[in-house]
Amino acid sequence: MGERESADALLRSAIGGDRRALARLLSVVEAGGAPFRVIAPQIFAAGRGTHTVGLTGAPGAGKSTLTDALVTEVRRHGSRVAVVAVDPSSPLSGGAILGDRVRLRQQNVVDDDVYVRSMASRGQLGGLSLAVPEVIRTLDAAGWPVVLIETVGVGQSEVAITENADTTVVVLNPGWGDEVQANKAGLLEIADVLVVNKADRPGVQATVRDLERMLHLGKVQPWAPAVLTTIATDGTGVDRLWQVITDHQRFLAETGEREHRRAQRRIAEVRERVLHELTDVSSRVERSHAGALIIGALAKGEIDPVTASDRLIRLAAGRMADAR
Ligand SMILES: Nc1nc2c(ncn2[C@@H]2O[C@H](COP(=O)(O)OP(=O)(O)O)[C@@H](O)[C@H]2O)c(=O)[nH]1
Ligand SMILES: [Mg+2]
Structure with a gap:
């Protein structure tokens, strides 16, 4: 059974009232990883x-x-x-x-x-x-x-x-x-x-x-x-x-304040999520081999900070494109 299938099954069981399935589903949700991401739209829709x-x-x-x-x-x-x-x-x-x-x-x-x-x-x-x-x-x-x-x-x-x-x-x-x-x-x-x-x-x-x-x-x-x-x-x-x-x-x-507030909260939430994920990619890129070379060159004064950040951003963008 694939991750998607199992998360799907947990969601169905949780919706059906199964408390143990709900507890396991919440752990998947809290972990925030790939299995959660595939069921996030269904959770939202439900x-x-x-x-x-x-x-x-x-x-x-x-x-x-x-x-x-x-x-x-x-x-x-x-x-x-x-x-x-x-x-x-x-x-x-x-x-x-x-x-x-x-x-x-x-x-x-x-x-x-x-x-x-x-x-x-x-x-x-x-x-x-x-x-x-x-x-x-x-x-x-x-x-x-x-x-x-x-x-x-x-x-x-x-x-x-x-x-x-x-x-x-x-x-x-x-x-x-x-x-x-x-x-x-x-x-x-x-x-x-x-x-x-x-x-x-x-x-x-x-x-x-x-x-x-x-x-x-x-x-x-x-x-x-x-x-x-x-x-x-x-x-x-x-x-x-x-x-x-x-x-x-x-x-x-x-x-109508409820829907207004909820919409505002969703927007704020997405801003935070995007920021968080960009920060995450950024720190992973810094730790990568190519990133370490850029940071090393920056530390030695061989390149300037603007060039270093441009290169890191290009690396990050490449990674994100690969991940999608
Ligand atoms: N006298 C009195 N004590 C209370 C009242 N509500 C809570 N407590 C006591 O205050 C302490 C802290 O309560 P708790 O609910 O754990 O506070 P929390 O840290 O805000 O979650 C506990 O010992 C409670 O029994 C109250 O209305 N009157
Ligand atoms: Mg408490």
Whole structure:
């Protein structure tokens, strides 16, 4: 059986509801290699338009706990739900360590209508930021209408990953100047929904007030980000959170904003992919025999940098032409 056939078969089985096939398919997708590339168009074509919700915020804010509470809430409404837990900062931690952080309650773990996938930045050809949208697409193709994406931190790459979501939920805590930090990190700008989690702790109302004040300073937008409070550990406020998330989904659909955003994201994604692949070709060419000769001549001052780069680009173009 050829690679194409097997990836095809995995996709068919995954679409048919086979979870083990889906897990293997996601590994093929994450690896980003040739078998993935041949089925990428089919995965795209099979997409039905899943609603993606990104949760971001500082480590310890309660994202994982809130994700589990949201899974429970989504299931209460009868919809299937997938969770993608992304850790861009950990190149080495495999699924086991990361998986441990997405600790769903037992009722969700055994639920056939809940699916969890952990991703670390390990081994992908295209890097994690290229793999995440493809993993989401694959879950979409496999019939998961809601995908929650949890990132572990608030760095640049985490924010970029959150931007793959239709609805971005920023999770903060009361007190400690969290709202100021979030503002500095640019989180208030990307938030469709702001959640002050750990509302069982002091300072909730002050934090909510500060956030609302900061939001009002921003420009008027057709969707005004809501500020909500939750206690993720006992589920308080999570029903309201899910309601606001679905309100946002409806807003996006009705205004045409959803398709607009998705199209913009696809364009940004392709730019990143092209850049990544050109960089990849460039470094492979540099390491090739012909490339090393050019670099050697450049190092010795026998040729100038412009000539060296022109020659390397010509080599790269030749390689790419051969590969197609
Ligand atoms: N008191 C309180 N603790 C919470 C709440 N939500 C989460 N926690 C606790 O905060 C800690 C970090 O939660 P976690 O979900 O792992 O945070 P993450 O790093 O953002 O994913 C855990 O010990 C949780 O039990 C809450 O609403 N109230
Ligand atoms: Mg977590």
